[in-house]
Amino acid sequence: MSMETLRSRKRAATSQAIRRAAVELALQQGYENVTVDMICAASMVSQRTFFNYFGSKEGVYVGAEKAMPTPELIQGFVEGKGSSVFGDLFSMLAQTIVSTEPDLALFQARHQLIHQSPELLKREKARIGEVEETFVRYVMDRFHFQGRTEEQTPDLEDEARMVVSLVSGAMRFAMQKWVAGNFTDTREELVRSASSLIQRITSSEHWP
Amino acid sequence: MSMETLRSRKRAATSQAIRRAAVELALQQGYENVTVDMICAASMVSQRTFFNYFGSKEGVYVGAEKAMPTPELIQGFVEGKGSSVFGDLFSMLAQTIVSTEPDLALFQARHQLIHQSPELLKREKARIGEVEETFVRYVMDRFHFQGRTEEQTPDLEDEARMVVSLVSGAMRFAMQKWVAGNFTDTREELVRSASSLIQRITSSEHWP
DNA sequence: AGTATAAATGCAGTTCCTGTAAATATGCGG
DNA sequence: CCGCATATTTACAGGAACTGCATTTATACT
Numbered sequence: 001m002s003m004e005t006l007r008s009r010k011r012a013a014t015s016q017a018i019r020r021a022a023v024e025l026a027l028q029q030g031y032e033n034v035t036v037d038m039i040c041a042a043s044m045v046s047q048r049t050f051f052n053y054f055g056s057k058e059g060v061y062v063g064a065e066k067a068m069p070t071p072e073l074i075q076g077f078v079e080g081k082g083s084s085v086f087g088d089l090f091s092m093l094a095q096t097i098v099s100t101e102p103d104l105a106l107f108q109a110r111h112q113l114i115h116q117s118p119e120l121l122k123r124e125k126a127r128i129g130e131v132e133e134t135f136v137r138y139v140m141d142r143f144h145f146q147g148r149t150e151e152q153t154p155d156l157e158d159e160a161r162m163v164v165s166l167v168s169g170a171m172r173f174a175m176q177k178w179v180a181g182n183f184t185d186t187r188e189e190l191v192r193s194a195s196s197l198i199q200r201i202t203s204s205e206h207w208p
Numbered sequence: 209m210s211m212e213t214l215r216s217r218k219r220a221a222t223s224q225a226i227r228r229a230a231v232e233l234a235l236q237q238g239y240e241n242v243t244v245d246m247i248c249a250a251s252m253v254s255q256r257t258f259f260n261y262f263g264s265k266e267g268v269y270v271g272a273e274k275a276m277p278t279p280e281l282i283q284g285f286v287e288g289k290g291s292s293v294f295g296d297l298f299s300m301l302a303q304t305i306v307s308t309e310p311d312l313a314l315f316q317a318r319h320q321l322i323h324q325s326p327e328l329l330k331r332e333k334a335r336i337g338e339v340e341e342t343f344v345r346y347v348m349d350r351f352h353f354q355g356r357t358e359e360q361t362p363d364l365e366d367e368a369r370m371v372v373s374l375v376s377g378a379m380r381f382a383m384q385k386w387v388a389g390n391f392t393d394t395r396e397e398l399v400r401s402a403s404s405l406i407q408r409i410t411s412s413e414h415w416p
Numbered sequence: 417a418g419t420a421t422a423a424a425t426g427c428a429g430t431t432c433c434t435g436t437a438a439a440t441a442t443g444c445g446g
Numbered sequence: 447c448c449g450c451a452t453a454t455t456t457a458c459a460g461g462a463a464c465t466g467c468a469t470t471t472a473t474a475c476t
Binding site: 055 | 433
């Protein structure tokens, strides 16, 4: 299935062309000053085609490949015997990103672009927030798998949500390092440095 | 300064009228199906006036009063001798919200509305993300005040960011309880239940 | 009462985005 | 290779959010 048909090749090419044009324009003139029409002109497609591909202006910048974990990874996490939810979740995410990012140059350019235009950063955060919802589900599944229920712990979902928050923060931290170091670190190194950060934070607290 | 002038009273009235109309319409028909023109018709102002007041459609729903801590509270937090960053930050935020929310009914309606329309929830999260940036600054100030520098700890800002993440999660948890319980809990109760939640999470971990 | 200032409005125009139908390109069975 | 089914692209029309600017209307101040 999915053999190398002309149609799919053209589709991929068009998509890439539009994205490249969009990123280049935004890098030059800033996200706000780029209109969809400009992108269309630069990539030689109609406006309607643009929206057919990306659905929205922000879509061409932030809505790239979803980079979601594979079902196997997810199952491994849910039924994970590991004693650390943080560690396991983080590890799964790191694994996913490291292994499924094809075009590191474009990835880096987008990362840079997003972090230099406030409007894009805002939208990226919103997108991340949505993805986090999914992870909350996974953590809940894991809790349930371990026999924990809302009966015993009414605020189990809040607990899951906070776990995801923390891991998400660690992830951001790790991504920064990864991009800054030109993608040289291994997944193990990322996990280690991030988890030592979390550990330092949570263990140095004296609770009220 | 700021005495009870007719102008300011009218301004407040108009603002309230628009907001009420907007929330009511959205509660009836859903956020997506309400247009700015509908809100304007219902509150009898021109579209231009609407944008003069709220700047955007989402503004009338999420961008209410900023509800930021007073300078005194902030200073108290930054120079706080308390041993718990979590506890102190959370306490400051709870204090702020409890004391500066004038119209609980409208507050509750907005809260409900936001959590039942995905688009609004997304935007609310984005707004929260921006506010969190400010809190990261406060936490950094506190760290500096305690003599911690980026020299000793290169990822100090990441640490601050994660602290804010955790507190923000706890805040969401507390707000849920507060709204569900019809605003009966005191600030102390909120702090206590939230901090016990965080404690449970972070102490039950076995780190890799 | 008269004037400075603030607020509200009308209107034109830009941008993002959607529905629909027509044109064009590709795949596929004969 | 031909003709048809299906996918892709496009043009066109229009809705809705939003901005700038000039003008009118309401409030404040002396």
